[in-house]
Amino acid sequence: MGNFAKVRPIGRRRDGRPIYPIKGGAPTLLEQRDAIVAQLQDPNFDGDMDELLQRADEIAAQIEQAQQRDARLRQLQALTPPGDPQPHVGGQRRQEPGMQPDDRGEPHPVTAAEAFVRSAALEAFRSNGKQGKFAVEHRAAPAGTVTTGTQPQQNTRVPGIIPQNPDFPLLVASLLDRQTSDGTTLEYMRDTSGPQSTWNKAAVVAEGADKPMSGPFTFDLITTTLKTVAHWVPITRQAADDNGQLMGYINGRLTYGLEYKMDREILTGNGTTQMQGILTTPGIGSYQQAAGDPEAVPTDPKLITLRKAKTQGELALYPPDAVVMNPLDWQDVELDTDANGQFRVITSVTDSGAPMRIWGLTVVTSVAMTAGTALLGGFRTGATLWERQGVTILMTDSHADYFTANTLVILAERRANVAVHTPAAFVRVNFARATA
Structure with a gap:
């Protein structure tokens, strides 16, 4: 038999049976998060709690890493090297005057x-x-608009x-x-x-004397x-x-x-x-x-x-x-x-x-x-x-x-x-x- 990667379940049913991702499509971080949240909220969950908590920590770390990567990407795309002649940065159109982002990549x-x-x-x-x-x-x-006549x-x-x-x-x-x-x-x-x-x-x-x-x-x-x-x-x-x-x-x-x-x-x-x-x-x-x-x-x-x-x-x-x-x-x-x-x-x-x-x-x-x-x-x-x-x-x-x-x-x-x-x-x- 050939080597196959072990497919991990993305959740479990109420009877404890595992739920596997659909063949040919990997579950997204959002799907995995929602599945784990549902299990943590299920009062009848009788599976391996330690494994569930470990999986929750893994998903939280992956989500945080994805957020940091997205923030770094937006910050890098906002930077323009001196003398850069290219009209595009990071595959996106360069910001026109008045559209400069802040230090977190958010325009303001x-x-x-x-x-x-x-x-x-x-x-x-x-x-x-x-x-x-x-x-x-x-x-x-x-x-809203407030005038001296209305308020x-x-x-x-x-x-x-x-x-x-x-x-x-x-x-x-x-x-x-x-x-x-x-x-x-x-x-x-x-x-x-x-x-x-x-x-x-x-x-x-002095003690007992009048104060000025x-x-x-x-x-x-x-x-x-x-x-x-x-x-x-x-x-x-x-x-x-x-x-x-x-x-x-x-x-x-x-x-x-x-x-x-x-x-x-x-x-x-x-x-x-x-x-x-x-x-x-x-x-x-x-x-x-x-x-x-x-x-x-x-x-x-x-x-x-x-x-x-x-x-x-x-x-x-x-x-x-x-x-x-x-x-x-x-x-x-x-x-x-x-x-x-x-x-x-x-x-x-x-x-x-x-x-x-x-x-x-x-x-x-x-x-x-x-x-x-x-x-x-x-x-x-x-x-x-x-x-x-x-x-x-x-x-x-x-x-x-x-x-x-x-x-x-x-x-x-x-x-x-x-x-x-x-x-x-x-x-x-x-x-x-x-x-x-």
């Missing part, structure tokens, strides 16, 4: 542009001849003090703690008590509204069919434009028709070199002025974590040299990608900051950026005579405002010496 939108180009709304808009109007918001939100809005009241965490931002908005608002009205308590050193009366007391009372504490209830920041650009119907161009418009012009305007609002907004700016908030500190004889007391270099301003923030018991400067002022700091012509701040001018830092502070440069001044402070301690709406992208052909010109409109907007709840955490810096 990373930016507002990616969420927009992969949305079902854009696909429907294109298939409908690019007529009408639609919007896509890049932020997880509850299903009363609750004011967002900010509790407590926001903890401080280090950050390495590229924009001023990234320095702040960021939270989500549920309504259109923002209420928060602004601490107007001033520096902690003025009201903190904590002391060691700290204070006075003063708070103002600030009520404001979330502001809408928006702008739009025209785009041809042909460009709207190209995902690469569409993402370039959204990321390169619209989204960046919103962030640029947000930076200006966070710094200098008037707090009424605009967002609340930190520099326009009453109660922030200030530092400027004292007046003196210009012949006897030269003006401090800007890096020295920043160090003294940092000390002022520390004495107020609100340690600074960052400073916002005009690019011209940061240029002066980086180009400052000693008597031997050596740069004081940077050691190598070739390392342009190094993080911008001075005296342990993260540096953010912005043209929204007036040259000759700077804003130094504990940004996460002193303010919170509240956002009601993420970046929302809208597209329509219903604008002026654009329909007949084969031109569409892409609009981007977001709603947010800044709660400056601890003004004493900030120090406005003036690099010029005060006049007598």
